[in-house]
Amino acid sequence: xxxxxxxxxxxxxxxxxxxTTAITAISDTPPVSTEVANNDQQAFAKASTTxxxxxxxxALSDGTVVRLYGTxxxxxxxxxxxxxxxxxMGVILLIDANSPNALNDLEHYTRTFRxxxxxxxxxxxxxxxxxxxxxxxAPFRERLATHGIVVPIFSVDVRxxxxxxxxxxxxxxxxxxxxxxxxxxxx
Numbered sequence: 509x510x511x512x513x514x515x516x517x518x519x520x521x522x523x524x525x526x527x528t529t530a531i532t533a534i535s536d537t538p539p540v541s542t543e544v545a546n547n548d549q550q551a552f553a554k555a556s557t558t559x560x561x562x563x564x565x566x567a568l569s570d571g572t573v574v575r576l577y578g579t580x581x582x583x584x585x586x587x588x589x590x591x592x593x594x595x596x597m598g599v600i601l602l603i604d605a606n607s608p609n610a611l612n613d614l615e616h617y618t619r620t621f622r623x624x625x626x627x628x629x630x631x632x633x634x635x636x637x638x639x640x641x642x643x644x645x646a647p648f649r650e651r652l653a654t655h656g657i658v659v660p661i662f663s664v665d666v667r668x669x670x671x672x673x674x675x676x677x678x679x680x681x682x683x684x685x686x687x688x689x690x691x692x693x694x695x
């Protein structure tokens with residue numbers, strides 16, 4: 509954990525992947541959202557879309573505050589990705605398995621955010637899978653593996669608190685595993 513007892517985790521992914529829903533499901537306080545009417549119904553049939561960010565927070569039992577930022581999913585707001593990604597302690601990428609572009613979105617957002625926050629824990633949540641079996645995740649793992657990228661990938665329903673909690677707990681576990689061991693005095 510950092511000295512201030514605060515962590516920043518960014519949720520990213522294409523429009524409609526569930527970023528706003530995930531933050532709403534896990535935040536201890538009502539999230540701040542910049543949702544507006546979706547003017548691009550042909551690209552994605554949903555009533556609203558995030559244009560700047562979503563923000564929520566989660567207090568851990570040790571007093572650490574996890575600040576949760578959701579990026580806009582549309583490319584035209586990509587300038588916000590870098591702004592929100594700066595200083596992130598971890599990135600959670602959400603992908604809609606039903607999207608015909610799911611594998612390309614996975615690759616695009618992974619490359620983009622690993623460039624913005626290199627070396628930070630990176631976790632992928634695949635939503636709307638009809639079959640939650642491990643082999644349903646194989647195409648996603650294989651697509652990243654072709655680029656030498658191995659990251660945790662989970663089947664999730666971001667409407668469920670426990671699924672979103674799993675993604676955050678995985679980021680936290682990776683952070684903790686990377687912390688140096690405390691030095692013990694020698695007698």
